[in-house]
Amino acid sequence: MARNKTGTKIGLAAATIAVVTAWYWFYLVDEVALPSDRSLFVVLFLLAAALGVLALVKRTSWLGAAPALLAIAIGLFFPVTMSVSEQIVARDTVIEVGDTLPQFTSVDGSGNAFDSGVLNGHLVLIKFFRAHW
Amino acid sequence: MSVDLPEVIADRRHLHGLNATMLSDQQLAVTDLFGLRNQGFHSAPGTEEAAALPVPATLLVDRDGTVLWIDLSENYQRRSDPSVVLAAMRTHFDP
Numbered sequence: 001m002a003r004n005k006t007g008t009k010i011g012l013a014a015a016t017i018a019v020v021t022a023w024y025w026f027y028l029v030d031e032v033a034l035p036s037d038r039s040l041f042v043v044l045f046l047l048a049a050a051l052g053v054l055a056l057v058k059r060t061s062w063l064g065a066a067p068a069l070l071a072i073a074i075g076l077f078f079p080v081t082m083s084v085s086e087q088i089v090a091r092d093t094v095i096e097v098g099d100t101l102p103q104f105t106s107v108d109g110s111g112n113a114f115d116s117g118v119l120n121g122h123l124v125l126i127k128f129f130r131a132h133w
Numbered sequence: 134m135s136v137d138l139p140e141v142i143a144d145r146r147h148l149h150g151l152n153a154t155m156l157s158d159q160q161l162a163v164t165d166l167f168g169l170r171n172q173g174f175h176s177a178p179g180t181e182e183a184a185a186l187p188v189p190a191t192l193l194v195d196r197d198g199t200v201l202w203i204d205l206s207e208n209y210q211r212r213s214d215p216s217v218v219l220a221a222m223r224t225h226f227d228p
Contacts, residue, residue, distance in 0.1 A: 029210070032212055032213075032214050032215060033214070034210055034211050036208075036211060038210075081176065081210070082210065084173070084174040084176045085176065085208045085209050085210045086173050086174075086207065086208055087171050087173055087188040087189070087205070087206050087207055087208060087209055088171060088172040088173040088188075089168060089169060089170070089171070089172060089188050089205065090168055090170070090172055093168035094167070094168035094169065094205075095167045095168050095169070095192070095200060095203065096200070096203065097200055097201065097202060097203055098199065098200065099199070099200045100198050100199060100200070101194050101198040101199070101200060102163075102166040102167060104162070104163045104166050106134070106156040106157060106158060106162075106163055107139055107156065107157050108139065108142070108154055108155060108156055108157070109139050109140075109142030109143040109146060109155050109157070110139070110143060111139050114154065114156055119194070119198070120196075120198060121196050122196060123193075123194070123195060123196060123226045124192075124193070124194040125191065125192070125193055125194075125218075125222065126134065126191070126192045126194065127134065127190070127191050127192075128134045128135070128164065128167070128169050128187040128188070128189060128190045128191075129134070129135050129187070129189050130135060130136065130177070130186045130187060130189060130209060131135050131136050131137050131141075131177070131181060131183070131186070132135070132137050132141055132142075132145040133178055133181075
């Protein structure tokens with residue numbers, strides 16, 4: 001019984017670390033303030049995952065197992081996304097300062113055709129982003 | 134410019150109160166014209182149909198069509214701070 005209680009406490013602690021760290025992560029993303037050095041996040045997420053595993057090893061009731069599994073899932077998910085988040089462009093073809101804006105056509109959110117010729121004579125900010133998610 | 138389909142743009146833009154022209158480039162034709170296709174890992178939700186994604190980037194272009202300033206995200210989890218973009222606009226658009 002004592003082992004179960006210990007495992008439950010560890011599981012709850014693991015979930016707390018994982019959820020609070022994830023919440024702070026999304027807060028910084030929203031503020032466009034995520035630091036370039038995210039090693040502290042990696043440490044905290046992996047700590048949460050490790051504590052989640054430890055809780056299961058110590059054995060726990062579902063009260064501790066569910067948070068432990070949550071901590072493991074969150075604690076591993078974020079480091080994985082960090083490891084694949086580097087962006088790479090083909091250096092020989094990427095547009096550079098001093099280049100002339102390529103002429104292009106596209107379609108807007110209303111389905112209307114767009115021709116970049118309408119940008120001629122204007123100061124323009126163009127932003128490429130991945131998608132709405 | 135993003136890989137969102139026009140109907141997704143129409144559905145989502147109000148969430149962010151965006152007034153700028155938003156264009157769809159799911160086939161990455163424009164992205165490739167700019168050389169901005171991400172050559173790294175294609176990390177997108179399983180529901181995303183685009184074969185690849187653009188590298189998040191911001192460009193400032195003058196009236197003659199010359200590119201004045203570019204910011205490329207080396208990591209999609211880190212974007213241009215709006216203050217950096219605003220500072221660049223003040224420098225290049227309002228010298």
